[in-house]
Amino acid sequence: MARFRLPLLIALAVFIAGLALTAALKDRHYVLLSLVLLAAALIPLFVRLERRPLESRELVLLAVLSAIAAVSRIPFAALPSFKPVSAIVILSAYVFGAEAGFIIGAVAALVSNIYFGQGPWTPWQMFAWGMVGLSAGWLRNTRLLRSRVGLLSFGFVWGFLFGWIMNIWHIISxxxxxxxxxxxxxxxxxxxxxxxxxxxxxxxxxLLAGGWTKVLMRFRKKYGLLQEE
Structure with missing residues (x-):
């Protein structure tokens, strides 16, 4: 989605600026900051809406994938860091692109923390999972993600990158x-x-790359969802 790279970069810049504020805000106003960053994550969606009308089924698709990613954390609540969220975000971005991946990752973090608990860490999780989707979407047409080994390696590396991003919040706090x-x-x-x-x-x-990807691809092609213009 080359046409949406600038809006994505603007959204990313807003996220980074928002995270910088956490150094001063500490544990205050994190809910408001999370909502501001949620609005930033939706910037590419608003730009697409201005350029062509979004179909309701496209909005439903993004909402459903975000909900699936969010709910997938709950069955594994007793296992710290062992969650399918990143995998779902990566595969969603692989099929629908960086724009969708960024939104799904950020929304999944905010929504899932309704169950796990909101806190000053929420904006950082939104940013980290948003970056998982953003990077997967940007690299989806490369040889790296086109191969199974490359896809698994990408997921493995992001397991550490996600934690390293969250460590920054921990150090600041x-x-x-x-x-x-x-x-x-x-x-x-x-x-x-x-x-x-x-x-x-x-x-x-x-476990998911085969069947999950095929189903999403079929939906994308059959119904023309979130197609590049």
Missing amino acids: LPDAFSWGLVATTYAASFYFDLTHAISNVLFLS
Whole structure:
């Protein structure tokens, strides 16, 4: 979706600016900030709406995929970092593009935290899962994601990148003065959780990549959903 790359970049810039505010806001106003970032995630959708009318079934599709990604966290609540969310976001972006992937990832984080609990970490999760979808959508036509090994490797790497992004929020939220020792300790402590996330991404991508992708492709072609112009 080359025509929507600029709106996506604008949305990404708003997200980064919003995350920068968390250094000052700490644990205050995170709900308002999350809603602002949700609006930012929808910028590409608003641009598409201006350029051509969105069909109701396209909006329903985005809502359903976001809901599936959000609800998929609940059965695995007892297993920290072991969730199918990233895999669902990656495969959705692989079929429907970066625009859809970014929206699905960001919305899934916000909606799922209605169950898991909202907090100052929510905007960071929205950004991280949005970036999972954004990068998968931008790379979906490359040799990397066209091969099964490349797709699984992509999911494995994002298991660590997701945790590293969340570590930034953790470091900012600590009352201790910043030090590289604190950074090293934080990233070392998160290794097990990041590895678990990476392994779960590989597992769920292995299970879903075949049937899930075919079903979404069939819907996209049959009904002309979210087609590139």
